[in-house]
Amino acid sequence: EPEVTQTPSHQVTQMGQEVILRCVPISNHLYFYWYRQILGQKVEFLVSFYNNEISEKSEIFDDQFSVERPDGSNFTLKIRSTKLEDSAMYFCASTKQGAHTGYTFGSGTRLTVV
């Protein structure tokens, strides 16, 4: 069964450093997403991406965040200057033709900012 692959599985970074979280969505999917889950809290939407541009973003997705599809397979989330409160699990997801076709989630990257 096709999978969404995320790397690394765990990243520890110093406050103020830049991090890039990587995702390889399912190859024939057209819509890509980032979600995050702070420990013990709900899964929260960050951003959706389609046709090489952001189609929707949440209030959380401020200027510190950016997304990119640098080639035909990778989808990245960059956090420019990490804060302690950015510590969370970050999930990448993809859908074939939009959320109504059902999400496939990756296994997540646990980001710890120290």
Place this chain on the structure above:
Amino acid sequence: KQEVTQIPAALSVPEGENLVLNCSFTDSAIYNLQWFRQDPGKGLTSLLLIQSSQREQTSGRLNASLDKSSGRSTLYIAASQPGDSATYLCAVEKPNTGGFKTIFGAGTRLFVKA
């Protein structure tokens, strides 16, 4: 503002029991509702997706129903097994400025005792 609530927050049952997990949402203008399973420290696995025009979906021992007008969905698990132990999340997709947004509930943590 769309709110998604799941009851109970936690549930412990003996193996073999049939059980019902509840999800409610405040705004009935949704595109679909999806149930996920999340194992500790892991990603989300999609279980069932119900479009707004549908009333229920079934997969194996799982059955999910949707009553959009009353803002409720239930996930029925038949003949529960220890392997069903996980957190179950429901999520609704709703219209948003520029497109859509998916809102998650906080989940029901299920423990099935052998």
